[in-house]
Amino acid sequence: MKALIPGAVFIGLRTVRRNQRARSLEYGFLKQLVIFRGFIDARSYEHVIRKEIKNVHLSVHPPTGRIRVAAPQRMTLEVLRVFAIAKLPWIKKQQKRLREQERETPREYIDRESHYVWGSRYLLKVVEGDEKPSVEISGRQLLLRVRRDTSSERREAILEEWQRELLHAAIPPLIAKWQKLMNTRVNRYFVQRMKTKWGSCNHRAATIRLNTDLARKPRECLEYIVVHEMVHLL
Structure with a gap:
């Protein structure tokens, strides 16, 4: 040949x-x-x-x-x-x-490490104690409260779960807004890790899937991806 x-x-x-x-x-x-x-x-x-x-x-x-x-x-x-x-x-x-393209260095989830929330940069502050694990923004810091001797993998999981909560609060209003404007319907949405996509759509089931990393990008990016996936339902 x-x-x-x-x-x-x-x-x-x-x-x-x-x-x-x-x-x-x-x-x-x-x-x-x-x-x-x-x-x-x-x-x-x-x-x-x-x-x-x-x-x-x-x-x-x-x-x-x-x-x-x-x-x-x-x-x-x-x-x-x-x-x-x-x-x-x-x-x-x-x-x-x-x-x-610039690549982010692998995260270690230690003090003064840069993390992004809705497109804004924050410095991570790890607070060890006996309290229930939690994440909150304080000024320009991202406070990660964990129990003593918590591994970096567990810290990552706690932060990712918090990102999911942010998305679950932000996504439904966007879907409701654009369902009316586009005259379509999303039966269900999912938030998950995705390696190569920001989102996907199953037009038969009328469901959309969104990348957890969208919580790190500006809110406009989340809205764009939501609308983009909903277009497949038209």
């Missing part, structure tokens, strides 16, 4: 059963994309995912810029090749943006 595009390095494919071969062809296709003329390396790709969808969804994920393609079941590999090759400049731009 020849390389798909000039300058691409061909990744050999061994003969396998028919359905496995189709999947292997897709793997090789994406490998060619990511090593084409300076695209990071083969770790940047993820296989093509076939779904019962109408359109192709191409995404580039942090932190390495890996590529993920969700394609309709009926779409041939040749059509998918043309689509992805046309998107090469966009892929490279997104990967460059991710490489240049």
